[in-house]
Amino acid sequence: DGGITQSPKYLFRKEGQNVTLSCEQNLNHDAMYWYRQDPGQGLRLIYYSQIVNDFQKGDIAEGYSVSREKKESFPLTVTSAQKNPTAFYLCASSITGQASGANVLTFGAGSRLTVL
């Protein structure tokens, strides 16, 4: 069954620690995205990648970093520079990152990060 796997589902972190969230897809999609969701609010774009070895900042990239070394993987690192990292993090992918009606998004189940 094709889809997106995010891990871990729940993660606790002490202040000042970096943490990496995993996102893997077996849909053969070119584009991948990371979003942050705070309680009762919508999704905000952190980073996106339209193709392997390339990625761009979204609306709220400060304090986060990503890599895209393989087509199927797009890990997100939440660094100590992120002032308020407690949130629900969602990874998504689409067939292409180019402007297209084919950009239907498939989402993972999310990772909930809590900073203690």
Place this chain on the structure above:
Amino acid sequence: DAKTTQPNSMESNEEEPVHLPCNHSTISGTDYIHWYRQLPSQGPEYVIHGLTSNVNNRMASLAIAEDRKSSTLILHRATLRDAAVYYCIHNTNAGKSTFGDGTTLTVKP
């Protein structure tokens, strides 16, 4: 920035039709309109998308205004499993969208 306006909440009775509105006055000619829905503590799920013409699929129908500045998601017979937050977005690339707060749909038995 592409913004949409949706009512915060709506209620429906089970097995009745539901019309969820969305205003997107800043839409450009090449933006597609997408609808997604999200259950608590889960990732959003794709519902439907379109450009200019009305669209139907097994989940819902999408009615797009002639000037494209608004659209309506239609659930023909709401079930309890349709209770979710519904998001309307528009962009040339849906993935680059900011999802607003959406509409929380409550379905009453």
